[in-house]
Amino acid sequence: xxxxxxxxxxxxxxxxxxxxxxxxxxxxxxxxxxxxxxxxxxxxxxxxxxxxxxxxxxxxxxxxxxxxxxxxxxxxxxxxxxxxxxxxxxxxxxxxxxxxxxxxxxxxxxxxxxxxxxxxxxxxxxxxxxxxxxxxxxxxxxxxxxxxxxxxxxxxxxxxxxxxx
Numbered sequence: 103x104x105x106x107x108x109x110x111x112x113x114x115x116x117x118x119x120x121x122x123x124x125x126x127x128x129x130x131x132x133x134x135x136x137x138x139x140x141x142x143x144x145x146x147x148x149x150x151x152x153x154x155x156x157x158x159x160x161x162x163x164x165x166x167x168x169x170x171x172x173x174x175x176x177x178x179x180x181x182x183x184x185x186x187x188x189x190x191x192x193x194x195x196x197x198x199x200x201x202x203x204x205x206x207x208x209x210x211x212x213x214x215x216x217x218x219x220x221x222x223x224x225x226x227x228x229x230x231x232x233x234x235x236x237x238x239x240x241x242x243x244x245x246x247x248x249x250x251x252x253x254x255x256x257x258x259x260x261x262x263x264x265x266x267x
Contacts, residue, residue, distance in 0.1 A: 129213065129219070129254075130211050132254055133211055133219045133221065133247055133254050134209060134211070136165055136247060136254050136255075136256070137206045137209065137221070137223070139161075139165060140162070140165055140204070140206075140256070141204045141205060141206060142158075143158040143159070143161050143162040143165070144158075144162065144192070144202065144204040145202055145203050145204055146158075146196055146199055146200075146201060146202040146203075146229075147201065148200050148201045148230075155193070155196055156193070158192075158196075159189050159192045159193040159196065160189060162188065162189055162192050163185040163186060163188050163189035163192075164185065165185075165255060165256055166183075166185040166188050166255055166256045166257075167185070167248055167250060167255040167256065167257040168184060168185060169182055169183075169184065169257070170182065170183045170184070170185065170188060170256055170257060170258070170259075171183075171257065171258045171259075172258075172259050172260075173258075173259070173260040173261065174260075174261045175261055175263070197232075198231055198232060199229045199230065199231055199232065200229075200230050200231070200232050201228075201229050201230040202227070202228075202229040203226075203227070203228045203229060204225065204226070204227050205225070205226045205228075206223050206224070206225055206226075207223065207224040207225075207226065208222075208223055208224050209221055209222075209223045210222040210223065217248060217249040218246065218247075218248060218249075219246070219247040219248075219249075219254060220244070220245075220246055221244070221245045221246075221247065222242070222243070222244050222245075222262070223242070223243055223245065224240060224241070224242055224243075225240070225241050225242075225243050226238070226239070226240045227239045227240075227241075241261050241262075242261070242262040242263075243259055243260065243261060243262060244259070244260050244262050245258065245259045245260075246258035246259075
């Protein structure tokens with residue numbers, strides 16, 4: 103009989119831990135979720151239909167603050183964008199690819215002040231253009247997310263130059 107109560111107690115504790123982790127996620131988990139959504143909504147499968155593409159690009163804009171600042175080594179891409187402009191550019195850009203995959207690795211998340219998350223990470227963009235050209239690029243990024251109305255939104259991204267051998 104004691105084993106039965108021990109098993110029930112272990113299950114109750116396990117369910118309690120699971121509920122705490124998944125029903126009340128930490129701020130770090132919420133920030134990581136935004137990167138997972140960004141990856142999902144940028145990525146494109148080769149058989150993706152127009153409805154799915156429209157859904158993804160509309161949702162993509164919702165991940166960004168009203169003013170998003172991008173700094174890259176490509177001067178023509180650097181600048182300030184609204185969430186609507188990001189959705190529009192994403193929709194136009196996706197037509198140029200038959201396959202696209204965005205992945206994030208080594209996320210280092212810190213909270214330098216309340217409502218601000220600073221994330222350093224490695225981003226990998228792989229794909230195939232509609233003309234058949236393959237590409238595979240990896241970059242180090244530093245992103246700033248701001249908590250606006252209880253949601254973490256991307257407000258700044260900057261490519262970090264990595265030293266070459």
